[in-house]
Amino acid sequence: MLAAAGLSGRLLVRGVRTLPPYAVSPPSLCGVAYYRGKQTPANSGTLIPSRALSGRQQATGKLVRNGEDKNAVICIEGNIASGKTTCLEYFSNTSNIEVLTEPVCKWRNLRGHNPLGLMYQDPERWGLTLQTYVQLTMLDRHLSTISAPIRMIERSIFSAKYIFVESLFKSGKMPEVDFAVLSEWFDWITANIFIPVDLIVYLQTSPQTCHKRLKQRSREEEKVIPLEYLESIHQLHEDWLIRKSSFPLPAPVLVIPADHDLQEMLHQFEENRDKILAASSL
């Protein structure tokens, strides 16, 4: 299955529907990483069985990316339109950091189909389709080969499951069997593949701020998103990252209040630079 999904040859295991007008978006920035303003191909690397690794996450017996254990991994988490991409863009000019944006363009254009748009139109029918693909593409973000010592990822395979799949299921928009399939996949992946995270940066916003920014960004598929959806996504983030009451945390959390205007946010990113880069010395 993983082979069919495009990771073939890299796992070394020893042990037609009518689409709306916005259906296809340009795949121009899909599958790329940014390293000091340059684009580099983000390829999946070779996975090999782990030896006894120390720290971060219990990895023994899991598949690991060959030679990748030395990379520091920082995940930027936050609500929809909270400013994650803006944050990644800010750090993309920093030497030593390679930023990997969320592959939204892939979710909007998968061989001419738009799983993101379909999900917003009919979550009961298409939630599983989108989230299966999100899980695959986020796994690729965690495992792709990079050249910098610090990997900065927009969101993570963890928030995909703990926030978005959870939201679909809890709101009654995902059938139990679809939730079970996604959960089995997620459990298998996290039990068998070493997915280290050293720091989570949580851009904490009010749902109202996100609603305003979402409308300003005006992504076609997201025009149907009501404030209530952003409120529920906010609560799931708060339960996971602040109250620490819902799901396991893969790493410590640095909270950056992010309701401020753009200029102040850039200042906040700079103020937190040392704390963020400290992840590489953990």
Ligand SMILES: Nc1ncnc2c1ncn2[C@@H]1O[C@H](COP(=O)(O)OP(=O)(O)O)[C@@H](O)[C@H]1O
């Ligand atoms: N601090 C800010 N103040 C006002 N607008 C912002 C701020 N940060 C980002 N934006 C704008 O809000 C929208 C969403 O930002 P973006 O970085 O794409 O968020 P995300 O990646 O979290 O969805 C974009 O139009 C962006 O230009």
Ligand SMILES: Nc1ccn([C@H]2C[C@H](O)[C@@H](COP(=O)(O)O)O2)c(=O)n1
């Ligand atoms: N697992 C996921 C991850 C993201 N989405 C949606 C939410 C947004 O509409 C879009 C990503 O946008 P961003 O928050 O980066 O502006 O994709 C989802 O449905 N499931």
